[in-house]
Amino acid sequence: MFNIKDFDLAARIGILKTKSYKIETPAFFPVVDPLKQDVSVKEIEEIGFNQIITNAYLSYKRFGEKVIDEGIHKVLGFDKVIMTDSGAYQVLKYGNIDVNQETVMNFEKAIGSDIAVILDKPTGDTDYDKAEKSVEETLKNAHEAINLKDDKTIWVLPIQGGKYLDLVERSAKESSKLPFEMFAIGSPTVFLEKYQYNVIIDMIAMAKKYLPPEKPVHLFGGGHPLIFPYAIALGIDSFDSASYELYAKDDRYITDYGTEKIEDLEYFPCNCPVCSRYTPKDLIQMDVKERRRLLAIHNLYAIKKSMDRTKQAIREGRLWELLVEISRYRPEMQSTLRSITKYLKYMDRFNPRYKSYSRGLKFYGIENSWNPRIINYKTWILTKYEIKDNKTILLKPYNCKKEDNEEFHVIYYVPYLLLIPYEICGLYPTAQFHFSNPIPKEVENELVNMIRVFIIKNKSKKIDVIANKNISYSYAVGKEAERLGLTVSWV
DSSP: OEEEEEEETTEEEEEEEOSSOEEEESEEEEBOOTTSOSSOHHHHHHHTOOEEEEEHHHHHHHHTHHHHHHOHHHHHTOOSEEEEEOSHHHHHHHSOOSOOHHHHHHHHHHTTOSEEEOOOOOOOSOOHHHHHHHHHHHHHHHHHHTTTOOSSSEEEEEEOOTTOHHHHHHHHHHHHTSOOSEEEEOOOHHHHHTTOHHHHHHHHHHHHHHSOTTSOEEETTOOOTTTHHHHHHTTOOEEEESHHHHHHHTTEEEETTEEEEGGGOSSOSOOSHHHHHOOHHHHHTSOHHHHHHHHHHHHHHHHHHHHHHHHHHHHHTOHHHHHHHHHTTOHHHHHHHHHHGGGHHHHHTTOOSOOTTOOOEEEOSGGGGGSHHHHHHHHHHHHTOOOOSOSEEEEEEOOSOOOOOSSEEEEEEETTTEEEEGGGTTSTTSSSEEEOSSOOHHHHHHHHHHHHHHHHHTTTSOEEEEEOTTSHHHHHHHHHHHHTTOEEEEO
């Protein structure tokens, strides 16, 4: 049902096979309302989405027997993957719905849903007692749902608890013991709307810690490119949202770095079919309905672009670089990057040490060195690497050339990677990296500290240093070596 093709951090590219069609994850499910849809299902499919999500409760209320007789795929005119939500959003918005779980689940089976969500009780942004009740009610429903589910549908069990991580932990622990094919993180929308991505990061990380790693996990309400790479890096496999239409109705235009009001734009930073044909002024002067339709189409293209960009970063082993890049887009994203660093050890559990598609690493600032692969490399150098010959150790600036010197044991020093022994020079990642100049002061300090530790660790050996007065980090290394009493050759 779910086969994983590739990893980077805890992110994975996978194939989710359903009874109707198979889709590649990470995947975005556009929310479809068949009665009030600005963008047709056919247009959504033409943009490149092989999966959509609709609301089982609303379909039940609006179509009744028709959708049971014809099936949800025929009613919506979509022959690929259809996911149905049970009506939990209506519970969150209106407080309750007038159907029970047995009715909703039997309806989802009858209409032929490929992926179906049980009737859960969303937490939302509420007080602790209400959040706890939502967890208890959802778990109660989950136990009841076991006898109602079939073996053809992929059934989804939402994890509740919201911002209360102890409740998320309890929900995930108990849910992990139940025989569901897929899980979901419930109730993030209120935090996503406020750019409180650090709350979402904690919710995802806590749930993923206890959920079976081989099962796909969905994030309800995730509908903006800013959150996709971060959630995917923690192991989220799919998302759904009506953001593309909701933003369009408010004349908002999705970009990689946030949303813009259409009247604030003079040029479109995009070359999708809408942005290539029209200017912001053209859209402003259009009929409202057509403007909203075109904006929604652009928003879908922007979402798909972000999803594809993230998958390419996974393939190349560059996902951490993408997170760092996005962290520069908005102040909230810098906070999000720092939040996700709390879970480096968790992500590293799944992170391949080497990738056949790896590309050269790019270093712009200290955040790039938080990449788990770089941390593992530096840890190995500091704790595992030993020099067993009696040659003089020569520390010198990195010059991209492997040297097997009969007189010296050569070790290169360089920002970010810190130390590169000549024996492994050229192996990934020792030759596949680029960094900008000038070197940030904190990066230079890290290098100097590493040199100090290395010298102290090898104090029984003779160590000479070559340093360049014209290169800031090399000059700093030379001065530290002199302070520690080593011979320094200045060039």
